[in-house]
Amino acid sequence: MDGVPSASQPDWVLTRRRAIGESIRTARRHASLTQEAVALRSGLDRASYNRIEQGHQSPLLDTLIRIANAIGVPLADLVR
Template sequence: MPSPQPEWVLARRRAIGDRIRDTRRKAQLSQERLAELAGIDRQAVNRIEQGHAAPYIDTLIRIAHALDVPLSDLVR
């Protein structure tokens, strides 16, 4: 069983989720629509935005593409 992540990692994951949510809202997209555009399910979008999931880099790239922003804007 993997060891739990340090709090600073979890805080960083939540910050990335916050940026994704803020960018999605500015684009006036629902979680469902973002999921469709990114090719993932809505529950995955929700878990990522809440900081409960640690997405693969490929998923973050797909989300950035769907939001039409550089990946660096989401993970800075």
């Protein structure tokens, strides 16, 4: 799993992580892509991708870049 375990993060970080996951989900749906399609395009397994969308997993920057590329949006759109 990428990143730092959730238990060691303050609540505001977890809230922000969930918001980023929601931004990823919104962008994916807007692009009419399934979780499986984005996971495949970004080199992730679907379960890991799902945990990122749900805000349960903290992805590395490289992973976020690959997800943005797979969806076809700028990285900044996912982390605003």
